Amino acid sequence: MLTARTVARETISYEEVAEPVLEQGRALVRIHHVTLCGTDLHIWEDDYPAELPVVQGHEFSGVVEAIGHNAAGIRTGDRVAVSPMTYCGTCRPCLQGRFNVCRNISCIGCYSDGALVEVLSVPVDKLCPVPEGLALELAAMAEPASIAMQAVNRGRPAAGETALVLGSGPIGLLATLYLTDLGVDVVCADTEADRLELARAFGAVDTLLVDPAACFPDAEQAARLGRLTEGYGPGLVLEATGAPSSLENAIRLVAGAGRIVQVGISARSATVSMKDIPFKELDLLGSRNSLNLIPGGLALLARHPDQARALMTHRFGFADLQQAYELMRSRTEKVGKILIEMPAALGSGTGPETAFAGAPA
Ligand SMILES: [Zn+2]
């Protein structure tokens, strides 16, 4: 079978390797779809803590090819997404139930070989059955959906309140979708007007276009935000850009006694007021990975297939990975999620995917 290994900075090598054999406690999954994210771009650019060479692909779905007896009752032929995060279960964060920040955390497709291969062996307990009716290609996005849901959960959202989501990339949009499901009124802010248009389709009640050269919000935007929050400001702000100025905006705009969740990641430093955090008695919360929210992510996508499909802006075949990464790096086009169609997805056409061929987008 064929695998695509990232062997050096911006270099992918296609290699013929032996198919894995079924081992105790594991399953073989024939990979159908992989989606790429910013983390993938950083690994490919060799600008990430992971060591090269590595086979990338941590957001993926496929069909179980072989599996032994398992408590979950998953069988050969079942459609699955996979939770790529692995943790030790014995370190202090793990024992506190916070295994998403395990000291020995690892991730399939980041620190160990992932899904850019035809068949992957994965631990049985990482398999998550795909709900009937959810296309396998959309199921690959359960991982970013789980990241967005974790960020929302960290913020302790309450139905009826107003949240501000800074950044309308895939994580910000999926968080908007989930917050809206929870009965929260979401205002989205981004520097790109077309992303904000998408944010409305994901449930945002209002959107604020950010001009990076001017102060945010401007007077008119501040008045709108004030009207939506009875003059208090949003009780919950999700920072999903990783831009230092965005965290600064969050601290300035959040209501007293409010919560800020930082899910955007950047090595850059923000300038944070030493006054606002105590004066407003803010909860400044980080969010990383998720507490086993892949099944929740699958359910979110299954509830909103049209929005999930709208997130996927580009698709490439397995042979065209180089092109896919170059597109992500160029940032010249409006890129949402990039879908990689593995050979199995383009195969016989007799699989469960057939039911979705020709389904309305
Ligand atoms: Zn990712």
Ligand SMILES: [Zn+2]
């Ligand atoms: Zn641990």
